[in-house]
Amino acid sequence: MPKSSVLSGPPLRERSETGTDARILESAITLFAQRGFSEVTVRDIAEHAAANPASISYYFGAKESLIKQAIRTVVAPLNEQRLAALDALEASGAPLRHEDVVRAMVEPTVRACLGGVGPERHYARVLVLTFALRQPFVDEVMSEQTDRVAARFVDALVAALPDFDRATMYWRFDFMVGALIHILLDPSRGYRLRRVSEGGADTSDPAAVIDALVRFLSAGMLAPPGP
Amino acid sequence: MPKSSVLSGPPLRERSETGTDARILESAITLFAQRGFSEVTVRDIAEHAAANPASISYYFGAKESLIKQAIRTVVAPLNEQRLAALDALEASGAPLRHEDVVRAMVEPTVRACLGGVGPERHYARVLVLTFALRQPFVDEVMSEQTDRVAARFVDALVAALPDFDRATMYWRFDFMVGALIHILLDPSRGYRLRRVSEGGADTSDPAAVIDALVRFLSAGMLAPPGP
DNA sequence: AAACGTATAAAACAAATGTTTGAAAAGGGA
DNA sequence: TCCCTTTTCAAACATTTGTTTTATACGTTT
Numbered sequence: 026m027p028k029s030s031v032l033s034g035p036p037l038r039e040r041s042e043t044g045t046d047a048r049i050l051e052s053a054i055t056l057f058a059q060r061g062f063s064e065v066t067v068r069d070i071a072e073h074a075a076a077n078p079a080s081i082s083y084y085f086g087a088k089e090s091l092i093k094q095a096i097r098t099v100v101a102p103l104n105e106q107r108l109a110a111l112d113a114l115e116a117s118g119a120p121l122r123h124e125d126v127v128r129a130m131v132e133p134t135v136r137a138c139l140g141g142v143g144p145e146r147h148y149a150r151v152l153v154l155t156f157a158l159r160q161p162f163v164d165e166v167m168s169e170q171t172d173r174v175a176a177r178f179v180d181a182l183v184a185a186l187p188d189f190d191r192a193t194m195y196w197r198f199d200f201m202v203g204a205l206i207h208i209l210l211d212p213s214r215g216y217r218l219r220r221v222s223e224g225g226a227d228t229s230d231p232a233a234v235i236d237a238l239v240r241f242l243s244a245g246m247l248a249p250p251g252p
Numbered sequence: 253m254p255k256s257s258v259l260s261g262p263p264l265r266e267r268s269e270t271g272t273d274a275r276i277l278e279s280a281i282t283l284f285a286q287r288g289f290s291e292v293t294v295r296d297i298a299e300h301a302a303a304n305p306a307s308i309s310y311y312f313g314a315k316e317s318l319i320k321q322a323i324r325t326v327v328a329p330l331n332e333q334r335l336a337a338l339d340a341l342e343a344s345g346a347p348l349r350h351e352d353v354v355r356a357m358v359e360p361t362v363r364a365c366l367g368g369v370g371p372e373r374h375y376a377r378v379l380v381l382t383f384a385l386r387q388p389f390v391d392e393v394m395s396e397q398t399d400r401v402a403a404r405f406v407d408a409l410v411a412a413l414p415d416f417d418r419a420t421m422y423w424r425f426d427f428m429v430g431a432l433i434h435i436l437l438d439p440s441r442g443y444r445l446r447r448v449s450e451g452g453a454d455t456s457d458p459a460a461v462i463d464a465l466v467r468f469l470s471a472g473m474l475a476p477p478g479p
Numbered sequence: 480a481a482a483c484g485t486a487t488a489a490a491a492c493a494a495a496t497g498t499t500t501g502a503a504a505a506g507g508g509a
Numbered sequence: 510t511c512c513c514t515t516t517t518c519a520a521a522c523a524t525t526t527g528t529t530t531t532a533t534a535c536g537t538t539t
Contacts, residue, residue, distance in 0.1 A: 045486080068526085068527090076487085078527085082527080087527080088527065153380060154384045156384075156434070158288050158291070193464070199434060202434060204431045206430060207426060233478075237424075240477070241423070245468040245472035248470070251467065272517085295496080304517060304518050307516080307518085308498095310516080310517085
């Protein structure tokens, strides 16, 4: 029987880095990102992790908290990287340029999702799943992980473009997130885009994706505000 | 037993506009959009439609084909509206302006999702679900419904901005779709955006959303292309 | 070696799921 | 009215689901 039966805290046991629990979490993330939360069964995860189904309850409790933990594990490192990039910009002392703020958001995400190795490589799909599902318990985790990052980036955008009001920049930050996630969504690396464009565009080169995104979004940020 | 057992064609029976089958389809769309495909059971749908669970198999066959039909019913009318808007632009004889092309994409979508009454009001959520899940049978429907629309819009963008190459415009079209869908995703009408922005921005006014989107995206379309 | 907290395993559990069955009701011409 | 098709419904079906149980092995400490 699990040791600590804390009221809501996730870890029923301390989590290791190489043990069965780590294998379960990694398998869960991979499968969730591939097929969705409800579509993947605990038996699927157990099999993929070469573990017993019971060990999932043993380490993570209910499936819901495994999902929450999976989301945290995917989202947290990317948010760290983005905030670090923003910190670096602000620490330089030079005045903020809006295209650098955009890049601080875009670059870690694209690099992680295209060719990354950690759990954050599944960021785009996991994020879209949480947005699409919007079950309360998922919303909770999302907000806990992402709200402060959004606020910090909007602050930075407003600082870089003082002529625009904060509300406008909130809109545009969300436009940026939408474009960014959507382009990274495709599991087969631009399959849809490539098929539709008959080979004209593909998303296999991270640098090209970053460049295209930053150009487009930076120009959008500069659009004249409404009346 | 159902009349026609066609090999793959969706309608096992002719579909009516007011009968039990119509009620089932509408309930299915509403519930799917709210909670996701796998999260909604056929019993949920039957109860919401005041019908018998068996009538779902009777009219639609397996749950999978009900899902496919739901997607079609939501996506098709919006694509019609967008193509009609594009037709109107081109029929006017005047040279295409890229911001009008953007508007032809954005305006019907926002109006449908914010205050629309038909099945297409669930467009954003259903589309994100299909993108997020990417099960083969869902992919099929999506591609059947959306590929030609994407191609037409990219054509129009290239016609409006001949200095940019087609590949670039494919990228940017996808950025547009991402931003558009993402901003419309929130079920409680900008709840997340409003909470995060402390009241500064909300998505309750369709005209304001359209304006903000068109400005941002049109400016993005004009961004200088890469080297 | 003995004992103890930890980890794994197979099996069992109850609940929920998509789908089918078979019979009853409703409808609509002849 | 009779006959035939179409629709509805309650019940049953076989799986699959998340989770728990119970027992056995493991590893460390005494």
